[in-house]
Amino acid sequence: MPRPAGEGRRVVAVTLDIAVAISGPYMMARGQEGRPLTALALLLGVSFVNQVVLTVLFGGSAGKLITGIRVIRAADGGRPGFWRTVHRWLSGLCWLPLQPYYWLRAFFRGFAGGGAARGTVTDNDDGELYHADLAGLRYARRRDVVAAAGR
Template identity: 45%
Template sequence: MRRYLAVGLDCYLCLVTGGLLVRPYADSASVPQVVGLLIGPVLVLSFLNQVVLTAVVGAGAGKLIMGIRVVSLPDVRRPGPGRLTRRWLYGLCWLPLQPWYGLRARLAGAGGGGGPGPRPACEEAAARTDPAGLRQVRRSDLAAHRRAVAGRAGPRTTGSP
């Protein structure tokens, strides 16, 4: 749920900021011109948020607010700009197609094939990663993982004497 709220915050912040930038020109332009004026700043702000800010800080604005970090798999480090750009471009192509994928899945489910039910664990894991090999994790979980890897997780007890 946190991930979806973070994405919603990112979209909201980009649209509001883009709208505030275009507002002085909105009165003298027609609706298609305003939409055209709005697309450029929103794409630039989205790129700055999703690629530049994530490369520098480890998360975009919405993810920072929600306490989520973006990490590179399998080394669990901050991703580089190339992977972040690929992820951003994938998001621009993937998000608008979601209604189509949902409709197609409903139609396939109504045909009798795979009905609703629990998803296998491998599908759940695949749903949380993206094609660029990145994953969104909670900041607290990332800190606990780094402490455990560094050996500062505390003394461990063993079952054998």
């Protein structure tokens, strides 16, 4: 089974994926003055193609492919299926916008003397609900995936 990809490599991959998701719709909708729904639809469309379609076809999104990461099934290291990839994409869309809320809640918890968070869904300061094996998928380095397949 391939080892999980390192944190630094994952951060670079996510940064590149965010740049793809934002820059594509920005460039396409730039001339669409006053059309935020068009920009939002383009953002979701580009994100879906990048995160789901590219992952199903090539084993990773643009950022992951550039950084040498592949998305694999956590159970057996195989290629991810369409619905698992859709599940992971939708979970990411729900998780990312909540991060400022978690940061603010942790900040104000310190002033209120509320004590440490319990780490549950409703009492979680850092928002770490997006664990590595969400939807049964994980990130692995490309060379580890190739080496595991060659065995």
